[in-house]
Amino acid sequence: MHAYALKRVLQFIPTIFFITLIMFFLLNILPGSAAYLAVDQRKAPDPKLIAQLEKEWGLDKPIHIRYLNYLKGIATGDLGKSFLRKENVSRILADRIRPTLELAFASIIIAVAVGLPLGFISALKQGTWVDTLSMVGAVSGISVPQFWLGILLMFFFSVKIRIFPTSGYGDGNIINLILPAISLGVGYMALIARTTRAAVIDVLTMDFIRTARSKGLSELLVNYRHVFQNTMILVLTTVGLQFGSLIGSTVIVEKLFSWPGIGSLLVDSIYQRDIPVTQGCILVIILIFLIVNLVVDLLYAVIDPRIKYQ
Amino acid sequence: MKSLYVFFRNRINLFIGGTIVLGFVLMAVFAPVIAPYHPVDDADLMVAEQAPDAQFWFGTDSQGRDILSRVIYGARISLSIGLVTQLINTIIGIVLGVTAGFFGKLWDDLIMGLTSIMLSIPSLVFALAVMALLGPGLVNVFIALGLTNWAYTCRIARSQVLSARSLDYVTASRALGYSRGRIMFEQILPNILGPILVIGTLGIAYAILIEASLSFLGLGTQPPNPSWGGMLSNAREQFFTAYWISIFPGIAIFLTVLGFNLLGDGLRDVLDPHSVLKHQK
Numbered sequence: 001m002h003a004y005a006l007k008r009v010l011q012f013i014p015t016i017f018f019i020t021l022i023m024f025f026l027l028n029i030l031p032g033s034a035a036y037l038a039v040d041q042r043k044a045p046d047p048k049l050i051a052q053l054e055k056e057w058g059l060d061k062p063i064h065i066r067y068l069n070y071l072k073g074i075a076t077g078d079l080g081k082s083f084l085r086k087e088n089v090s091r092i093l094a095d096r097i098r099p100t101l102e103l104a105f106a107s108i109i110i111a112v113a114v115g116l117p118l119g120f121i122s123a124l125k126q127g128t129w130v131d132t133l134s135m136v137g138a139v140s141g142i143s144v145p146q147f148w149l150g151i152l153l154m155f156f157f158s159v160k161i162r163i164f165p166t167s168g169y170g171d172g173n174i175i176n177l178i179l180p181a182i183s184l185g186v187g188y189m190a191l192i193a194r195t196t197r198a199a200v201i202d203v204l205t206m207d208f209i210r211t212a213r214s215k216g217l218s219e220l221l222v223n224y225r226h227v228f229q230n231t232m233i234l235v236l237t238t239v240g241l242q243f244g245s246l247i248g249s250t251v252i253v254e255k256l257f258s259w260p261g262i263g264s265l266l267v268d269s270i271y272q273r274d275i276p277v278t279q280g281c282i283l284v285i286i287l288i289f290l291i292v293n294l295v296v297d298l299l300y301a302v303i304d305p306r307i308k309y310q
Numbered sequence: 311m312k313s314l315y316v317f318f319r320n321r322i323n324l325f326i327g328g329t330i331v332l333g334f335v336l337m338a339v340f341a342p343v344i345a346p347y348h349p350v351d352d353a354d355l356m357v358a359e360q361a362p363d364a365q366f367w368f369g370t371d372s373q374g375r376d377i378l379s380r381v382i383y384g385a386r387i388s389l390s391i392g393l394v395t396q397l398i399n400t401i402i403g404i405v406l407g408v409t410a411g412f413f414g415k416l417w418d419d420l421i422m423g424l425t426s427i428m429l430s431i432p433s434l435v436f437a438l439a440v441m442a443l444l445g446p447g448l449v450n451v452f453i454a455l456g457l458t459n460w461a462y463t464c465r466i467a468r469s470q471v472l473s474a475r476s477l478d479y480v481t482a483s484r485a486l487g488y489s490r491g492r493i494m495f496e497q498i499l500p501n502i503l504g505p506i507l508v509i510g511t512l513g514i515a516y517a518i519l520i521e522a523s524l525s526f527l528g529l530g531t532q533p534p535n536p537s538w539g540g541m542l543s544n545a546r547e548q549f550f551t552a553y554w555i556s557i558f559p560g561i562a563i564f565l566t567v568l569g570f571n572l573l574g575d576g577l578r579d580v581l582d583p584h585s586v587l588k589h590q591k
Contacts, residue, residue: 015426015427015430018427019427019430019431022431023431026439026440026443027439027442027443029443139568139571139572139575140568142567142571143515143564143567143568143571144564144567145519145522145526145539145563145564145567146523147522147523147526147542148542148556148560148563151542151549151560154549155549159549159550244430244431244432244433245432245433245434247432248432248433248435249432249434249523251434251435251438251523251527252434252523252526252527255527266435266438267438267527267529270441270442270529271528278439278442282431282435282439285432285435286431286432286435289430289432290430293430
């Protein structure tokens, strides 16, 4: 188990290397334009000033040298300086990680707490109106654009009946977290409900369920001991794999709710062509995704004793 | 007629999804005929932000344009982005996946490595990075989304090829001396298209959602083009004075995406009878 965990952690390094490679070249292919955009656009661009800025930001060096410098920086936790704010990128990012993590995990909790029972009940009551209704709900949940759902929630719960604040972080008040977390979590919840339903239906046809019933176990015990525990692994896989799209969607939900996280910072930095910040945000988002998947991988062994890592 | 009814009776997903998609396709094709006004040119500040009434069924926006007409024309942008970008993704995915599965060895390792890297970058974030490089605009949305979502198709194509590779008809084709390209794309490909079609249909839904998100952030389709996501980008401020501006484009996105999702689910039930049988047990 420990050896496996170590191996998985070591696999991180090449992945991060290639991801930064793709992202760095994607964002830095246009040479010098960042400096051009940073100077006052209303006046004719002063070539001297641009040259000076390029030198200051290291944009005058060839791209592969810049990439090597960037990698060296990552290894020491230095992600460069913001073009616009004279601050270290890692410093700017540090303040933003917590709100994003809070939002993401609140969404997961809501999604699992609602989606799991919903899928379970659907499968046990297969073919009834309960099943139909929750599956119609699930496919709608997958199809609804999060930002639109957010707008609707905002309208009903903040404007019509003033229960929740419209937007903002509110010093980390849990009440500010609820609407963004629901908007972000609904699609995820729907996916979990669908996966759970399919997994439970699958497990119900297995021989060991018939055996459990025939030896006289109560329905409750069969459902909990045999069905629930056997579906967990599939559900966990969904949670891990789809976490990427969830963390990606924080971008849009954060922007809508003025949530001071990585996602809204990413969008702002793209507007401002502040490339070091954009790079930093993307790196952090991908790191969060990879770490969650690592944890999911390691959790398999805890949930399913049949899985042994060699 | 009766046989149609029997076909769709157990395939309600396929029926509803297909109907919705067909409806939006017709709407996009016949937009100039159906739309009562021009989506961009018919702007009249005298009637700005009017609530839905007999003249403007969906109301008007802050520049006095008819929202119904803009929603109808918006179908053109959303559908063409969904279809074209998913087609690009499917082609990339098929070419890489089929060759990886067929040739194996180093090429397979390389493609699989690239796929797992693509899968560890959230699609919206990757699309944002490409938009950051290219700048906002409709053409750039096509490029960004066309490069974003091929990894699933690639994996499925590869695994299908791996299982088809040792089947008798492939062995027979080899014995007949067919070229490798002919075996891959003329013999194997038609036999594995089913799952690719399913993932492609679901991918269209996803691409439409991402385009709407990019335009909502102001990085996608630019005004005055009537993109559904773009129409929602000022929604937060306008909701308090004119809710209809954001209600109708949102419903349009929701229904289109729902239609493609249902269609994809329905196609899966038809093309993969195994999954249906299992679920009906």
